[in-house]
Amino acid sequence: MSDPADIVDPAEPVDPHESPATPGAPAAPSATDAPPPSVDQVKLALRKVKDPELNLNIVDLGLVYEVMVDGSDVQIDMTLTSPGCPAGPQITGDVERAVKALPGVGAVNLNIVWQPFWSPDRIEPRVRAYMGL
Numbered sequence: 001m002s003d004p005a006d007i008v009d010p011a012e013p014v015d016p017h018e019s020p021a022t023p024g025a026p027a028a029p030s031a032t033d034a035p036p037p038s039v040d041q042v043k044l045a046l047r048k049v050k051d052p053e054l055n056l057n058i059v060d061l062g063l064v065y066e067v068m069v070d071g072s073d074v075q076i077d078m079t080l081t082s083p084g085c086p087a088g089p090q091i092t093g094d095v096e097r098a099v100k101a102l103p104g105v106g107a108v109n110l111n112i113v114w115q116p117f118w119s120p121d122r123i124e125p126r127v128r129a130y131m132g133l
Contacts, residue, residue, distance in 0.1 A: 034103035036072045043067055045102055046076070049094045052087050058095070062122025065113060072106030074099050079118045088112075 037045075046064055047057045058064055058078065066077040076095065080088045092110055099108045120133055 036069055036104045037074070037102045039067045039069055041102060042069065042074055042076070042099055045098045046095065049091065049098050051081070052090060056123075056127060058091065060124045060127045062124065063091075063118060065116075072104055073109065074105055074107070075109040075111065077111045077113050079113055081118055083114065 043059055043064070046067070047059045049058050050056060051058060051061055051063070054061065061081075063080065064076065064078045066075075068075045076099070078095070080091065085091075092112065095110055096108050099105055120128065123131070123133065
């Protein structure tokens with residue numbers, strides 16, 4: 001026979017943050033409960049995003065111009081290798097996914113800018129040397 005304390009009254013309001021398996025237990029922390037990421041943490045996440053044509057990350061390629069964190073919101077100013085870059089949609093989608101996956105991130109505002117225009121001179125010197133440029 002079940003304990004009467006285990007019976008849930010359907011008319012009684014249910015706390016959506018309470019786990020049904022453990023009534024009264026605190027809810028698991030959500031992304032908004034986590035502290036906002038640092039600029040360095042965002043840049044580290046962006047290093048996982050690669051230009052599919054060059055197979056190099058967008059930070060080393062010099063495509064990321066600025067990263068700003070305001071509370072839980074992240075703003076990224078970046079460019080592409082050219083305005084007609086066929087990999088542009090894939091890169092921007094990967095940027096949003098990589099940054100949104102960080103704990104504590106709310107909105108991600110991605111600005112594609114064309115000033116200054118990207119050139120191979122923006123590539124990290126060690127990567128440029130590796131590429132023979």
